[in-house]
Amino acid sequence: MKPNVLLIMVDQMRADCLSILDHPVVDTPNLDQLARDGVLFENAYSATPSCVPARASVLTGMSQASTGRVGYQDKVPWNYEHTLAGEFTNADYHTQAIGKMHVYPTRNLTGFHNVVLHDGYMHYSRFKHNTKTIESQEYTDDYLNWLRGKTGQADLIDLGLDCNSSTVTRPWHLAEELHPTNWVTTESIDFLRRRDPTKPFFLNMSYVRPHPPFDPPQVFYDMYKDLELPDPSFGGWAETEDTSGEGMSPVTAKGLVPKMRLKRAQAAYYALITHIDHQIGRFLNAMQEFGVYHNTVILFASDHGELLGDHNLFRKSLPYEGSAKVPFILADPGNNLGLKENSRVDKAVEMRDIMPTLLDAADIGIPDTVDGKSVMPLCKDGEDMPWREYIHGEHAFGEKSFHYITDGKEKYIWFSQNGEEQFFDLENDPQEMTNLLKVVDYQERIEKRRNQLVKELEGREEGYSDGKSLIAGRTPKPTLRFVFE
Incomplete structure (x- = not known):
């Protein structure tokens, strides 16, 4: 059995x-x-x-x-x-x-x-x-x-x-x-x-x-x-x-x-x-x-x-x-x-x-x-x-709506309503104490994760991505339209 x-x-x-x-x-x-x-x-x-x-x-x-x-x-x-x-x-x-x-x-x-x-x-x-x-x-x-x-x-x-x-x-x-x-x-x-x-x-x-x-x-x-x-x-x-x-x-x-x-x-x-x-x-x-x-x-x-x-x-x-x-x-x-x-x-x-x-x-x-x-x-x-290589996460959450990319060792976060970004080195900072967005040594890693998110959101009905960059300020939706169709 x-x-x-x-x-x-x-x-x-x-x-x-x-x-x-x-x-x-x-x-x-x-x-x-x-x-x-x-x-x-x-x-x-x-x-x-x-x-x-x-x-x-x-x-x-x-x-x-x-x-x-x-x-x-x-x-x-x-x-x-x-x-x-x-x-x-x-x-x-x-x-x-x-x-x-x-x-x-x-x-x-x-x-x-x-x-x-x-x-x-x-x-x-x-x-x-x-x-x-x-x-x-x-x-x-x-x-x-x-x-x-x-x-x-x-x-x-x-x-x-x-x-x-x-x-x-x-x-x-x-x-x-x-x-x-x-x-x-x-x-x-x-x-x-x-x-x-x-x-x-x-x-x-x-x-x-x-x-x-x-x-x-x-x-x-x-x-x-x-x-x-x-x-x-x-x-x-x-x-x-x-x-x-x-x-x-x-x-x-x-x-x-x-x-x-x-x-x-x-x-x-x-x-x-x-x-x-x-x-x-x-x-x-x-x-x-x-x-x-x-x-x-x-x-x-x-x-x-x-x-x-x-x-x-x-x-x-x-x-x-x-x-x-x-x-x-x-x-x-x-x-x-x-x-x-x-x-x-x-x-x-x-x-x-x-x-x-x-x-x-x-x-x-x-x-x-x-x-x-x-x-x-x-x-x-x-x-x-x-x-x-990574997980794409997200949540429609009003002004705090976000998307994130992580492999468990680092995390890139983009808040879709105001375009704010955060980047955490989880191996050295598992409690996310320091936002490394402006640190020079991390720019290549940040750009890589940002581009992964651009590709993940390309073609989505909210319009968050044009395939080349992220677009802030689009209306978040808790449920995508095709669920109702």
């Missing part, structure tokens, strides 16, 4: 928040073990770092230019010919998704046999004044209905925390087993019980956390709240003033946040990650009990990161490492695929590589629509094989 395949997705986890990468405080023993059982990718990126476009690339293997999702926009139908789950289903796998999907319509199966859904807040389905009954969260969200069945009246907003606040926190107020993180694990264990034993399975466990609200169970918050936490990175180019007091908002994306509020948010964020890690450990134990652990390929990744105060910035959707760089681990506990266990790869990989990698691991054909590449050869041959 072919191997089982497990995709563990988390939401908004920074790449550096792994203890195996020597984070000064974060503890992730189970993820560390997955890395020891496989390969840890040190330069994995979310090309379009927010939930909708990143997950479109995960579920289709396509670049953002091919999915048409180059920013965040809800309620755009998902009509793709080939999907990750669909290919596994067609290959006679039993397919199941549990947790966050963030597709539209909300109950779109995207190729899975079944979806047990918790998307988090999902604004359009929470706003009762403009929601159609069929799309209301009460009808679409399985976790919310389960929670109300357990408690009577509990709701997602009982803690008073917003779904996009990266600065305000409060520990979970109910029993730990009622937390959405535990629920994803509980439902996944139940899938092991009721799956078809005559078929291999493809399971997508998709946790909403550590995306806000920052609501870890008290026991995990207590692990971090009294520790000396690392200060956020602060580059010489970053804004130092906040005359409007934007940092005081509970849902700020930038600004000067009160010091103790920020420290509590850091503690809660790290606590949510360790909570997820323990729940992953719980599921790995269950896999051993059901006899499937050693015949399952496991890929762990996040859709994007969290800035968490770096450069006085918060949340995601920006090109900096805290937002765009993500954890990415491919594990093979049974050592069936011939991976170089307990190894690391520094080649640049991204969300679109997940689909071809997992299909390759299961010896399933990769559709022609896929733009990504299987990382399996990197896990066997490592640095000796050719690989892509």
Whole structure:
């Protein structure tokens, strides 16, 4: 029988928040073990770092230019010919998704046999004044209905925390087993019980956390709240003033946040990650009990990161490492695929590589629509094989709309509305403290990356490039026109 395949997705986890990468405080023993059982990718990126476009690339293997999702926009139908789950289903796998999907319509199966859904807040389905009954969260969200069945009246907003606040926190107020993180694990264990034993399975466990609200169970918050936490990175180019007091908002994306509020948010964020890690450990134990652990390929990744105060910035959707760089681990506990266990790869990989990698691991054909590449050869041959020269990332984000080019060792950023540029030497400056744009010794490298972006954007409908130079000030679009056609 072919191997089982497990995709563990988390939401908004920074790449550096792994203890195996020597984070000064974060503890992730189970993820560390997955890395020891496989390969840890040190330069994995979310090309379009927010939930909708990143997950479109995960579920289709396509670049953002091919999915048409180059920013965040809800309620755009998902009509793709080939999907990750669909290919596994067609290959006679039993397919199941549990947790966050963030597709539209909300109950779109995207190729899975079944979806047990918790998307988090999902604004359009929470706003009762403009929601159609069929799309209301009460009808679409399985976790919310389960929670109300357990408690009577509990709701997602009982803690008073917003779904996009990266600065305000409060520990979970109910029993730990009622937390959405535990629920994803509980439902996944139940899938092991009721799956078809005559078929291999493809399971997508998709946790909403550590995306806000920052609501870890008290026991995990207590692990971090009294520790000396690392200060956020602060580059010489970053804004130092906040005359409007934007940092005081509970849902700020930038600004000067009160010091103790920020420290509590850091503690809660790290606590949510360790909570997820323990729940992953719980599921790995269950896999051993059901006899499937050693015949399952496991890929762990996040859709994007969290800035968490770096450069006085918060949340995601920006090109900096805290937002765009993500954890990415491919594990093979049974050592069936011939991976170089307990190894690391520094080649640049991204969300679109997940689909071809997992299909390759299961010896399933990769559709022609896929733009990504299987990382399996990197896990066997490592640095000796050719690989892509760079990743092109972008996000329509109002006046801060941007494009970036990176190979994980250096990064060129172009802000499309005002033409501002930045260049970082990530090997010597991984925290992006110094913008090298005006440094003479880097001009050749900057020009090379700028020209790569010119070619990437040539012919795009926004008009950002004429094939010879970049053109600032064009209107950004979160979704390209062809998606609606």
